[in-house]
Amino acid sequence: MTDLDLIDRKIVAELMRDATLPVAQIADKAGLSQTPCWKRIQKLEANGVLTGRVALADAAKLGFGLTVFVGIEAPDHSAEWREAFAKATDAIPEIMEVYRMAGEIDYLLRVAVADMIAFDRLYKRLTDAVPIKNITSHFAMERMKFTTAYPVDTLSR
Known part of the structure; x- marks a missing residue:
């Protein structure tokens, strides 16, 4: 840090x-x-503390009204599979974030799509691109809190 x-x-x-x-x-x-x-x-x-400056947009107004959190269990943990998975997720722009996890799932994805039909297309594209042991999807009904700002301490120490 x-x-x-x-x-x-x-x-x-x-x-x-x-x-x-x-x-x-x-x-x-x-x-x-x-x-x-x-x-x-x-x-x-x-120094890399500030990594970029962006405009935040309303996903629904851009036609991305459905947010899905997708849990992935890898069939193996080889470098080859990880590389193929990274390439597959990079190629799908609706996959907004990818995290390698500790615990029950190996990877967690945040996906933004228009609707269930668009999610099904994404699902098929991802599962056709790379073998996956198990995939679970959780559909967000309401975003109750959202921020991109980390809680930086601005009080004197």
């Missing part, structure tokens, strides 16, 4: 909340002037 001072944590927290803020506003909230703030932002990017 990178050891960030209070000012860096404030800058990161503001950017996670709203990356469109002008540097002047971020600087003000962090207690800096613009130039030192901008230099810190560049350093945070260079």
Whole structure:
């Protein structure tokens, strides 16, 4: 973990909340002037603390009204299977996130699709691409909380 001072944590927290803020506003909230703030932002990017700036979109308004969490059990744990699985999931843009897990399932996927018909097409495409021991799907009925901002401590230590 990178050891960030209070000012860096404030800058990161503001950017996670709203990356469109002008540097002047971020600087003000962090207690800096613009130039030192901008230099810190560049350093945070260079050090990999800040990995990108994106716009968040409403999935339903873009036609992705169904979120599915898919648990995958691998038939084996070989490097070859992992590579084939990674290639297969990379090739399916509706698979938004892939995690290798500890516990009962080997991989957890977050999938965004239009509807059940689109999910069935994705399911077939994935299972045709790579052998899978077991697959379980959990359909989200309501998103009750969502954030992309980590709970960075912005209080003095």
